[in-house]
Amino acid sequence: MFENPWKTLRKKSIYQNPWIHLEEHDVLTPAGKEGIYGKLHFKNKAMAIVPVDEEGNTWLVGQYRYALDEYSWEIPMGGGPIGLDLLESAKRELKEETGLTAAKWTEVLRIHTSNSVTDEEGFVYLAQDLTQGETEFEETEVLQIKKLPFSEVVEMVMRGEITDSISIAGILKVARILGL
Template sequence: MTENPWKTKSIQTIYENPWIRVEHHEVINPAGKDGIYGKAHFKNRAMAVIPIDEEGNTWLVGQYRYTLEEYSWEIPMGGGPIELDRLEAVKRELKEETGLTAEKWTEIMRIHTSNSVTDEVGYIYLAENLTQGETEFEETEVLQIRKLPFSEVLQWVMDGRITDSISVAGILKAARILGY
């Protein structure tokens, strides 16, 4: 492990809500000069899942992303409280957004979502041996759900129709694991 070349002089919270905290850091940069750094701290972990059925199908969730001002197709995902067990958090997200439950769970990836401005960490799971139930959308969610062959979803990544970084990374990793 290499030593941290940055020195923190002070940290000031600029904004905070139940999901994030934005901080202003006064620093000494690696060149030894005074500088600043902005950091977005996430109060939840990003939890994502790729459900795969026996026929090789998976589920995508479509929703309008306010921050991007565009519609996005993604794997099922959401925020999991840090104090909650990761597996329990991802099970909750799968059920909420697709109505699915799974008997087999495999963590396939840990990912930093944007390590230049945030400390957010995401975890991606593969869910198998699925059972369909009812969705439990949150009040902020207006979602479309699509069941598609995994090979088609992989093509959506390659065509640029899926641009969410967690979805892209998870789908590519799952493709490798599943032999696509």
């Protein structure tokens, strides 16, 4: 396949908490010059869910995103510990954030969220045959839930009202799958 043109000389742990680990790497660049590279490792896999009911509706989750310092509308999503079944984590997230359970699950997308500085990997699922139940928000979550026609959510993406990368990719992929 392709050979890595970068050479790692040394790695140094800069910071870590239960969710992330930041490293600084001393490297030789592809041009053979010494340099540094920062790498952010996530301790969870990202997973997102596009729930679609029989009438063609979906659900968005709105919340204030601390790192962005702004409000964000997104598909339901969260993190699943590496090594645990991703689908089970996705089912948990959908229930927590929307109260929904689904009888049919389809993995539709694998995505790297920002491959220049992080190794974060995300997965998007299409959830169908939905049953509504009660939400189970985490203590750090203050969420708004919107049920909208899926076609309207696609238009929100096209107007730039949804900016989260996993949400955009998941919504557009599901739109293509469903022929919308």
